[in-house]
Amino acid sequence: MQADSRWKRFRRRLRYWLDRRERNRWLWEEMEFHIESTMDELAAQGVSKAEAHAAARRKFGNMTQKSEEARSTWIARWMSDLAQDLHHSFRGMRRDAGFTAFTILIAGLGIGASSTVFSVVNALLLRPLPFRDAGRLVWITNGGDYATQAEHYVGLRELNRSFSDLAGWSAFYRAGDSELTGIGEPERLTSVPVTENFFALLGVQPAIGRSFTSEECQGRYAAPPATVLSYNFWRRRFAADPNVVGRKLTLNNGPVTVVGVLPASFDFGSVFAPGTRVDIFIPWPLTDNTKPTGNTMKIIGRLKRGATVRGAQAEFATLGRQLTSQYPKRNPIVPLLVPLEQYVSGPVSPALFVLACAVGVVMLIVCANLSNLQLARLGSRQNEMAMRVALGAGRSRLLRQMLTESVALACCGALFGLLLAVAGTREVAHLHAFNLPLLESVRIDGSALLFTLQAAVATGILFGLLPALRVTALSLREGMQDASRGSSGGRRHAWVRDGLVVSELAFACILLVGAGLLIRSFLRVLDVNLGFQPERAAALRIDPSFRIASLAQQDSFIDDVLNRVRSVPGIVEAGITDILPLRDDRSWQVSAVGQVYSRSHPPPEPFISVVSDGYFKAAGIPLRLGREITERDRVSSDPVVVVNETLARTLWPGQNPVGQMITTDGGRRVIGVVGDIRNEALEKAGGPEMYLPMRQTGDFAAMQLVVRTALPPDSLASGIRAALRPVDPNLPVREFVTFQDLVDKAVSPRRFLVLLLAGFAAFALVLASLGIYAVISYSVSQRVKEIGIRMALGASAIDLQLSIVLHTLGLAALGLALGMAVARGVSIALGSLLFGVTAGDPITFTAMGMLLAMVAAVAGYIPAWKASRVDPMVALRSN
Amino acid sequence: MGTEKPKADLLPGTLDMLVLKILMRGHLHGYAIAQLIQQLSDDLLRVEEGSLYPALQRLELNGWIEGEWGLSANNRRARFYKLTPEGRKRLAEESARYRQVTGAVARIMGFA
Numbered sequence: 001m002q003a004d005s006r007w008k009r010f011r012r013r014l015r016y017w018l019d020r021r022e023r024n025r026w027l028w029e030e031m032e033f034h035i036e037s038t039m040d041e042l043a044a045q046g047v048s049k050a051e052a053h054a055a056a057r058r059k060f061g062n063m064t065q066k067s068e069e070a071r072s073t074w075i076a077r078w079m080s081d082l083a084q085d086l087h088h089s090f091r092g093m094r095r096d097a098g099f100t101a102f103t104i105l106i107a108g109l110g111i112g113a114s115s116t117v118f119s120v121v122n123a124l125l126l127r128p129l130p131f132r133d134a135g136r137l138v139w140i141t142n143g144g145d146y147a148t149q150a151e152h153y154v155g156l157r158e159l160n161r162s163f164s165d166l167a168g169w170s171a172f173y174r175a176g177d178s179e180l181t182g183i184g185e186p187e188r189l190t191s192v193p194v195t196e197n198f199f200a201l202l203g204v205q206p207a208i209g210r211s212f213t214s215e216e217c218q219g220r221y222a223a224p225p226a227t228v229l230s231y232n233f234w235r236r237r238f239a240a241d242p243n244v245v246g247r248k249l250t251l252n253n254g255p256v257t258v259v260g261v262l263p264a265s266f267d268f269g270s271v272f273a274p275g276t277r278v279d280i281f282i283p284w285p286l287t288d289n290t291k292p293t294g295n296t297m298k299i300i301g302r303l304k305r306g307a308t309v310r311g312a313q314a315e316f317a318t319l320g321r322q323l324t325s326q327y328p329k330r331n332p333i334v335p336l337l338v339p340l341e342q343y344v345s346g347p348v349s350p351a352l353f354v355l356a357c358a359v360g361v362v363m364l365i366v367c368a369n370l371s372n373l374q375l376a377r378l379g380s381r382q383n384e385m386a387m388r389v390a391l392g393a394g395r396s397r398l399l400r401q402m403l404t405e406s407v408a409l410a411c412c413g414a415l416f417g418l419l420l421a422v423a424g425t426r427e428v429a430h431l432h433a434f435n436l437p438l439l440e441s442v443r444i445d446g447s448a449l450l451f452t453l454q455a456a457v458a459t460g461i462l463f464g465l466l467p468a469l470r471v472t473a474l475s476l477r478e479g480m481q482d483a484s485r486g487s488s489g490g491r492r493h494a495w496v497r498d499g500l501v502v503s504e505l506a507f508a509c510i511l512l513v514g515a516g517l518l519i520r521s522f523l524r525v526l527d528v529n530l531g532f533q534p535e536r537a538a539a540l541r542i543d544p545s546f547r548i549a550s551l552a553q554q555d556s557f558i559d560d561v562l563n564r565v566r567s568v569p570g571i572v573e574a575g576i577t578d579i580l581p582l583r584d585d586r587s588w589q590v591s592a593v594g595q596v597y598s599r600s601h602p603p604p605e606p607f608i609s610v611v612s613d614g615y616f617k618a619a620g621i622p623l624r625l626g627r628e629i630t631e632r633d634r635v636s637s638d639p640v641v642v643v644n645e646t647l648a649r650t651l652w653p654g655q656n657p658v659g660q661m662i663t664t665d666g667g668r669r670v671i672g673v674v675g676d677i678r679n680e681a682l683e684k685a686g687g688p689e690m691y692l693p694m695r696q697t698g699d700f701a702a703m704q705l706v707v708r709t710a711l712p713p714d715s716l717a718s719g720i721r722a723a724l725r726p727v728d729p730n731l732p733v734r735e736f737v738t739f740q741d742l743v744d745k746a747v748s749p750r751r752f753l754v755l756l757l758a759g760f761a762a763f764a765l766v767l768a769s770l771g772i773y774a775v776i777s778y779s780v781s782q783r784v785k786e787i788g789i790r791m792a793l794g795a796s797a798i799d800l801q802l803s804i805v806l807h808t809l810g811l812a813a814l815g816l817a818l819g820m821a822v823a824r825g826v827s828i829a830l831g832s833l834l835f836g837v838t839a840g841d842p843i844t845f846t847a848m849g850m851l852l853a854m855v856a857a858v859a860g861y862i863p864a865w866k867a868s869r870v871d872p873m874v875a876l877r878s879n
Numbered sequence: 880m881g882t883e884k885p886k887a888d889l890l891p892g893t894l895d896m897l898v899l900k901i902l903m904r905g906h907l908h909g910y911a912i913a914q915l916i917q918q919l920s921d922d923l924l925r926v927e928e929g930s931l932y933p934a935l936q937r938l939e940l941n942g943w944i945e946g947e948w949g950l951s952a953n954n955r956r957a958r959f960y961k962l963t964p965e966g967r968k969r970l971a972e973e974s975a976r977y978r979q980v981t982g983a984v985a986r987i988m989g990f991a
Contacts, residue, residue: 008942012940012942013940016940026958027932027936029956030908030957031932033909033910033951033955033956033957034910034913034932036955037910040953
C-alpha cells in the first residue's frame with residue numbers, strides 16, 4: 001500500500017518533470033490570474049489602476065522566486081541545483097580564465113596519462129585474449145622452458161581426460177622461413193606450421209574461406225599443399241582481395257593453395273610471439289613418417305567444462321612420468337601447465353603494476369597541486385561565499401557548489417586528457433618494434449571511457465573536497481568582515497597548504513627514486529658486455545631459392561656468396577650463421593668423450609649455431625683459445641667444433657679444452673674457444689654455446705649472411721643485393737636486420753617502462769616545483785606588510801631571501817624525508833625490474849634528493865627575490 | 880491600504896489541511912481558495928500567495944487534489960482544483976490529528 005502510493009507519486013513526479021515546460025507556463029498563468037484577480041478587487045475598492053497593479057505585484061512578491069519554490073516540489077530539487085551550480089561554475093571559469101586553463105591542463109595531462117596506462121593495462125591484463133572462452137585455454141610446456149616432442153604431444157592428446165582437445169605449432173619457425181615467388185618481387189615470408197585443429201581450438205574462424213582439412217595435414221613438412229593467410233599479409237600483399245582464396249601460389253618452389261584468410265582480430269604474433277610479424281600459416285603433418293624429432297612443439301589445450309588447471313596439472317604430471325618411462329629413447333617430458341592468459345601477460349605484469357602505481361601517484365600530485373591552487377583562491381572566493389551564506393545558502397549547499405565546480409573543471413580536464421589518451425594509445429599501438437604482447441590492441445574503448453569518467457569525478461572530488469570544507473567552514477564562522485581582511489583565514493590554513501606541498505614533494509620523491517632506479521638499471525643493461533659487437537653489424541637472410549642437393553653444392557654456394565659480398569666496398573667482414581643472437585635459439589645435449597652422465601648429473605645443453613668461416617669476426621665475437629672455423633673445415637676434413645668459455649668450463653674444468661672430443665653429432669674435436677654472448681636476454685649472462693662449421697653439416701634451417709661494415713649498414717643493402725644477384729636471381733633481400741635492432745628489440749619492454757616512468761617523474765617534478773612556488777608566493781603575498789616593516793627596520797634583501805628560502809627548504813626536507821622513507825620500501829617491490837643496482841642504491845637516492853632540493857630552492861627563491869624588491873612604503877600602504 | 884488587523888501566521892502544516900477542507904466545497908481556483916480562507920477566518924488568517932501555489936503543487940503531486948483549466952466568474956482562464964478520494968481520506972487523517980494536537984495543547988494551557 002505504502003510502496004504502491006510511493007510508486008504512483010514517483011511516476012507522477014516523473015511525468016511532471018517531463019512536462020515541466022508546460023507546467024511552468026501553467027504556473028505562471030495561474031499566478032498571473034491571481035494577480036489580476038487581486039487587482040480587480042482593489043479596483044473595485046476604488047484604488048487607481050496603476051496603484052492596484054503595483055500593490056498586487058508587491059503583495060505577490062518576487063514572482064520568479066515563487067515560481068521556483070513552487071516548481072521545486074516537482075523538479076527533483078537537486079537537478080535544478082546542479083544546473084545552477086554548473087551555471088555558476090562555467091561563469092566562474094570564464095571569469096578566472098588563467099586558473100581554469102591551468103587546472104584543465106594539469107588535470108588533463110594527469111587524466112590523459114592515467115587513461116593511456118589504463119588502456120595498456122586493460123589490453124594486456126584485463127581484457128580476455130581474443131579467443132573464444134579464452135579463460136579455459138592452457139599453455140603446456142615441457143619443464144617450463146622447452147618445447148615438447150611431437151610423439152609426446154600425440155600421447156598426451158590421446159590419454160588425457162582434462163582437455164577437450166590439444167593443439168600445437170612448431171617452436172622452430174623462423175622469420176622468413178618460406179619463400180614466395182612467381183608473383184611480383186620474390187619475398188621471404190614468416191610461416192608458422194600449425195596442427196589441423198589449431199584454429200578450431202582457439203575458436204578462430206577464418207574471415208574468408210576455411211581452415212585446413214585432415215588431407216592437407218598428411219603431406220610433406222617442407223611442401224605444404226595449403227596455406228591460410230594472416231589478415232595483415234592479405235591486406236599488404238593482396239590488397240585485401242577476397243578472390244585470393246583458391247588461388248595457387250609458389251611457396252618454396254612448390255605449389256600451394258590459399259584456402260583461407262584469418263580475421264583481423266587474430267594476431268598470432270601479438271599473443272604468442274610479441275614483436276614478430278607472421279604472414280602465413282601452413283599445415284603441420286604429424287603422421288608417423290613426417291613428424292619431426294626432438295622437442296619441437298608448443299602446445300595449448302582447451303580445458304573441459306568443469307576441469308581446472310590444477311587438476312589437469314596433476315593428471316599431466318602422472319602422464320609425463322608414464323610416457324617418460326614407457327619410451328626411454330624419447331626425450332623426457334615434464335609437463336607444466338599455466339593458464340594461457342598468465343603465460344602471455346605474466347612477464348609484463350610487474351612492469352604494468354609499476355606503471356599503474358606511478359600514474360596513481362602522479363594523479364595524487366595533480367590533486368594536491370590543484371587543491372593548493374583552489375585554497376590560494378579562497379581569499380577571493382571568501383566574499384562570494386559569505387554573500388551566499390548571508391543570502392541563505394546552507395553549508396551542504398555551498399559544499400555541493402564547490403564540489404560541482406571542481407568536478408566540472410576535472411571533467412573539462414578529462415576531455416583534454418581523452419584527446420591525449422587517444423593520441424597516446426595510438427602511439428602505443430604502433431610500437432611494432434616493442435617486444436610486448438597485445439600492444440596492437442591498445443585503444444580507448446568503452447571501459448577506458450568509463451575509467452576516464454570515473455577518474456575525472458574522483459579527481460574533482462579529491463582536489464575539491466579540502467578547499468570546499470575549508471571555505472564553507474570559514475564562511476559560516478566568520479562571515480564577510482573577516483574575509484575582507486583576508487589574513488587570519490590564510491594564516492589558519494597555512495598548515496594545510498604546507499601539508500599539501502610536503503605530500504606533493506614526498507610523492508614526487510617516490511616517483512623520482514623509482515624512475516631513477518629503473519633508468520640506472522636500463523643504462524646498466526645497455527652497458528652490458530654482449531659478447532658480440534652490435535655496432536655496424538647486420539644480417540640478411542639468403543637461403544637459396546633452389547634446393548641444395550649436396551654439401552659440395554652448398555660449399556660452392558657459400559664460397560660464391562662470401563667472395564662476392566666481401567668484395568662489396570664498405571664490407572669489412574662477412575660470414576654466415578643459421579641463428580641470430582637474441583632472436584633464435586635451439587639446443588642439444590652435448591657430452592664429452594670419457595665423461596659419465598646420469599639423471600642427477602645431466603650433460604650440459606648448449607645453444608647450437610651452425611656458422612661459416614668469418615662469422616665470429618663479422619659478429620665481433622672474440623676468439624679466446626685455439627683457432628676459428630676456416631673455409632678448410634669441410635666435410636672431407638676432420639669434424640670439428642668451437643665452444644664458448646662457459647661450455648668449455650662446464651665440460652673440462654681446469655683443463656685445456658682445445659683438442660678435446662665430444663660425442664655429439666657423430667663425434668667432433670674442439671678446435672677453439674670463443675667468448676660468451678648474451679643470447680636470451682641482455683639481463684641474463686650467456687649460457688653454454690657450441691658452433692658447428694656450416695660446411696660440415698646440412699642440419700640447419702636458415703642461412704643468415706652477417707656483415708660487418710665500415711659504413712652504416714643500411715647504405716650497403718643495395719650493394720649487397722646487386723652483388724648477390726648473379727648467385728641467385730630470385731634471392732629476396734627484403735629484410736635487413738641490424739644487430740642493433742636485435743639489441744633494441746630485446747630491451748624494448750624495459751625501454752617502454754623507463755620512457756613512461758621517466759615522463760611521469762618529470763611531470764611530477766614540474767608539478768611539485770609549481771606547488772612549492774605557489775605556496776611560497778602566497779605566503780609571501782600574505783606577509784607583504786610584515787616584510788615591508790622588516791625592510792623599513794633595516795633587514796637586508798639577503799636576510800629576507802634567506803629566511804624565505806630556508807622556509808622552502810624546511811618544507812622540502814620534510815617532504816624528502818617522508819618520500820625517501822616510503823621510496824626505500826617501494827623500491828624493494830621493484831625487485832625483478834632492477835638490474836645492476838640495489839633497491840637502496842645510494843647514488844640514485846642522493847642524486848634524486850639533491851635534484852628535488854635544488855628544484856625546491858629555485859622554486860622558493862623566485863618569490864623570495866620578488867619579495868625583497870618590494871618597496872617598504874608600498875607594502876605598508878597595501879591593505 | 881490593506882488591513883490593519885494583526886497578522887496571524889498559520890501554524891506550520893495547517894495550510895495543506897485548510898486547502899483540502901476548503902476544496903470540500905467544490906471546484907475552486909487558487910485566488911478563490913485564498914479569499915475563502917481569509918473570509919471564513921474573519922480576515923484573521925491570511926494565506927501568503929507565495930506559499931499557496933507551492934502548496935497546491937505539492938498537493939497535486941501527492942494526488943490529493945486535481946487541477947484542470949476552466950473559466951472564472953469573469954470569463955478568464957483559471958485553474959480549478961478538486962478533491963480526489965485520496966484527498967478526502969487525507970483530510971480526515973489530518974483533521975483527526977489536528978484535533979488531537981490542539982486538544983492536547985488546550986489541556987496544557989488550561990483552556991479546556
